[in-house]
Amino acid sequence: MNLQFASLLIALPLISAFFVPVIKTISRKAVMPFLVIITAVQTGIAAWVFEEVYTGGKPIIIMAGGFKPPVGINLYIGHFAALFVLIIAVAGFFMAVFSMKSIGVEPKDKYAMLFLLLMLGATGMISTGDIFNLFVFMEITAISAYALTAYNKTGEASEGAMKYIVLGGIGSSFFLVGIALIYGSLGTLNMAQIAQLAGNINPTVAQAALALLVFGLAVEAELFPLNAWAPDAYQAAPHPVTAMFSAFVVKAGLYAMVRIIYLLRDTQAFTGILRLVLILGTITVVIGELSALRQTNVKRMFAYSSIAQVGFMAVGFSLGTQAGASAGVFHMVNHAIVKALMFLAVGYVALELGGTSIEDFKGLGKKMPLTAFAITVGAISIIGIPMFNVFWSKIQLILAALKVGKTGVIALILGASLVEAVYYIRLIHTMWFESANGEKVKENFTLGVIMLLLVALIIVIGVFPNAAWNIAQKAAADLYNVSQYIKNVPLLPGVSP
C-alpha cells in the first residue's frame, strides 16, 4: 500500500470532526457510535503505520502536495511518532467506548467533535516535521482541551478550564515568539533544516528562542511550576478526557519540548537548558508526590501522581544520553497504559457510585471487584513492584542516571516514590479491607474487557519487557539521534535561506 496513505492519520479525524454535525442531523443517537467507529478505523491505520515503520525500519515521510521540504510541509512518522500515534489511537478508541457510557450531558455532537480534534491535535504534534505546524497542532490540541475541560458545565469545570486557558494561552504565545526568533535567525521552519543549521545560529538568539520554546511547551508538559492548571483541569474534565490528558496530551507536549531541545543540540544553550529541565523535572516529581499524599479525592490524587510521573520522564530526557531518552520513552509508554487504565477505572467508579472521593472507594473490592482489581494492579505497577511494567522503566531510568553520575537526583526521586507507595497503599487498603454498605454493582462487560486488556498488557510487559524495551529504544533513537533525523528528511537540495 502506498505509504502516503499514512496522512489519513491526520485527515481522518479532521474530516470526521466536520462530519459530526451531518451525522447529528441524520440521527442524534448515531453520534457516539460514529465516534467509536472513527477511532477504531484510526487505530487500524495507526497499527498499519506502526507495523510498516517497525518492520521497514525507515520513517514514513509525507510531503504535503508533493512539495519537497523545506518548500512544502512534511510529516515525519519515524519510530517515535509511529509508536505514539498508535498509543493515541488506541487510548482514543478505548475512551470513545467509555464515552458512550459515561457522557450523559448534551451536546454530545460537540463532545465528539472536540474529542476528534483533541486526537488530531496530539497526533499532529507528534508527527509533524515543521515547527510552525507544530504550533498549529498544539493550539488545536490546547483549544479542544480547554473546551473539553469545561464540558461538564459545572462551576468547577468552568473554573478549571479558565485556569487552563489563561496559563495555556500565555505559554503558547511565548512559544510563538520563540518560533519567530528561530525563523528570523535561520529563515526556515522545517525542523530538519533547523537542526542542520543550528550551529550557525547566533548564540544569544538561540538562548532566547530555546528558552521561550521550552517555556511555552512546559505548560503543556506540566512541568512545575507551570502545571498549576493541571490538578483542577484533570479533576473537572469528563472522565474519558482526563484519561486522554494523562495518556497522551501531556506526552505530546513533553515530546515537542524534548524534540526541539534535541534539535538545537548544536547550540551552546543546549546543556544549560537540559540542566534546567532536569531541575524542573525533579521538583515536579517531589511536589507532585507530596501534593498527592493527603488527597481525599481519588481522581485528583491520580492527577498529582500523573504530574509526578511526567517529572520522571522529563528527568530521563534531560540526562542527555541515549539511555536516558530510552528510559524516558519507555516510561511514557508504561505510564500511558497504566494511567489510561486507572482514570478509566476511577471514572467508572464515579459513574456507578456517584463520586470520586475516597469514601466512595470503601469496600470497592466487594462492590466492583473487577474495577478495584484494575486500580490495584495499576497502583502496584506505578509504585514500581517487579513483574509489573513501570518497574522496568524506573530501573532503566535509574541506571541511566547513575551512568552520568546523578546519584543525588535519583535518591531524591526514589524518596519521592516512597510517598507514592504511602498513598496508593492507603487506597488499596480502603478498597479491599474496609467495609461499607452498598449493593454489588453489575460491572459493564465492554469496560471490563478493556480494563482486563490493559491489566494484561501491564503484566505481560512486566514479565517480558524485552519487546517493549526494544521498541522504546528504537523510538528513543529516533528522538535522540538528530543527525539521522536530518538525513531521513529529503530536503530539496539547493534551497537554503
Added chain:
Amino acid sequence: MINELMIIIFAPLLAGVLAWIFDVKGIREGVAIIGAAVPLAYLIQAYQTLASQPSIQYSIVLSGFKFEFILYHLSWVFAMIAGVVGFAAVLGMVSTAKDSYEWLFALMSLTGVYGVFLADDLISFFIFWEIMTFASFMMVLKYNRKASLKYFLLSVLGAYAMLIAIGIIYAKVGAFDFTSVQRVFYQDAMRSVMGSDTLFSRNELLLIFGLFLTAFGVKAGTFPLHVWAPDAYSETNQSYTAMFSGVLSKAGVYGMLVIYILLGTRLMYEFGNIGAAPKFGYVIAFLGGITIIVGGLLAALQEDIRKLFAYSSISQIGYILVGIGVGTALSIEAAIYHAISHALFKGLFFLIVATIIHRTGKTQFKDMGGLAEKMPVTFAMAFVAILSLAGIPPLVGFASKWLIFEAVIHQNMPILGGMLFFGSAIGFVYLIRFTYAVWFGQRPTELDDTKDAPLPLAIAMGILALLNVVFGIAPGIVAGELNKIFGKEIIQGTIWELNLGFGRYNGLFITIWLVVGILIAAVIYFLGAKVRRVPVTDTYQAGNPVTMDYNLTIRRNFFLPLKETLAFWLRMSFDRLYQDIGSWVEDLAETLRHYIYNGNVQAYAWYLAAILIILALWGV
C-alpha cells in the same frame, strides 16, 4: 526440560496462583502443600548432585538482562532452611489460612525467598527480593494497614538503598553477575594494597557498604531499623509468621553474607581490623549486639504473646549478626548454624502461637493459663522450643549459641561477649513468662474446652521439633555441611561432637547424661520426695523475699520493676521518631500544596512570570 532451579523457585508461585484461581477448600490446600513440597524434594535431590560437582547453574536472558542462578553449598543451606520451614508453615496454614488470598501471597513470598537465595546476579537478587517483600507486605496488609505501611515503607527504603548501590556498582563494573563484581572488588583490593588507583574510591566503597547495610538491615530487623518487625510479625496469620520470621528474615542475613562475598576483601583492606575482626564487620556485629539487648528487653515487657515472640525473634537475629560480623570462618559458620536453629525454633514458636490463637482466639497473656493440661501435644512442642531458644543442651539452640560464644570469646571480644551473655539471660526472663503464664497456673474457665492442635499444625510442629532435637544431639550433621561451604574442616569432630580445638561439645554425651540424670531424679522422686508448693515469686526473685509493694501476677505486667528501671531508655523510641518524621512530612506536604496549588489563577500566572525571569537570568 525445565531447569530444576527454575522449578525450585517457581513451583510455590505456580501453586499459589493455582490455589488462588481454583478457590475450592481442600483443593487449594492440597495444591499449596505440593507447591511447597516440590522445591524441598528437588533440593534434597540436588544434594547428591552437589556432592559430585561444586554448583548447579542456570541462566536466562530477559529484557536485555541476563538472569543467573546458582545452587552451591551456601545457597543450598539457606534454601533448605526455606524449604523445611516454608513447608512446615504451609502445613500450619492449612489449619489457619482463611482464604485463597493468603495462599497466593504466602507462596509468592516463598518463591521470592528461594529466588533471593539462588540468585547469582544483582538484578535477579533485587527482583526476587522485591517479590518477597511485596508478597509478605500483602499478607500484613490484609490484617492491619498501619503495620503493613510501616513495613512497606522501611522495606522500600531498603530496596531503594540496594537499588542505588547496585546502580553504582553497575556504572563502574558494567556487569551485574556476582562473579564479575566479586572479581572487580578483589582486583580493587589488590590495587589498593599496591598503592595504585582504585576503581571505587574509599567514599564510594563506604557508600555502597552503607546502602547494602541499610537494605539488609531492614529485612533482618537490625536495630534501629527493626521497628516494622514487631507489628508486622504479629499482625498476620501466625502460621505464616513462622515463615516470615523463620525464613524471610534470613534473606537479610544472607544479604550480609553477600556483602562479605562481594565486597569483603576490599572492605577488609581498606578499613582494616579492630582486634581480629574486620572493622566493617564490627559495625554489623555491634549493631547485632544492640539488637540482641533491645529486642530481648522489649520482649520481656510485652503483654501480647505474638509481640513477645516478634521481639524475641529480633533479638535472636542479633546473635546471627554478631557471628557474621566477627568475620572469622568459625564465627560465620556459627552464625549460619544459628540461622538454621533460629529458623527451626522460631518457626516452631510461631506455629505454637498459631495453634494457641487458633484454638483459644486470645492473644494476651492475661487471658491465658493452664493450657498444658488441655493441649499436651502443643505443650510438648513448646517445651522443646523453649529449651532450644533458651540454649539448653541437647537442643539445637545450645549448639549454635555455644559456637557463637566460642567464636567471639576466642577472638577476645569482651563487649560483644557481654552482649551475648546478656541476651541469653534476658531470654530466660521472657521465656519464663511464656512458660508459666500460658501453660501453667490457673486456667480461665472459658478455656476449659480448648482442644489440642489440629492435625496439620501438629505435623508441622512435629517436623520442626524433631529437627530441633536431632540437630542438637547430632550437631556434626550441620557442621559437616557448613564445613563444605568453606571447603575445609573448620569445625572438627564426629556427627555427635563439635571440636574446635580449644573447646568441644558432644551432643550425644550430654543427652545420655541428661537421660541418666532424669532417671536418677525420677528414682529419687518416686522414692519419696516431699512435695512443696513453689510460689511464683520464687522464680521471679530467685528465692529472695519480695520487698516491694508490687502485686505481681505473671499474666499482667509481670516485669513492671524492669519497666520502671528502664523508663528513661524506653522513652527513646525509634518507632516514635519515624512516626513523627512521617507526620511531619505529611504536614509539610499539605502546607506546600496549600500554598503552591492555591487555586488562584493570578498566582499561577506569576509562576509563569517567575520561570521566565529565571530563564532569562539563567542565560540559557
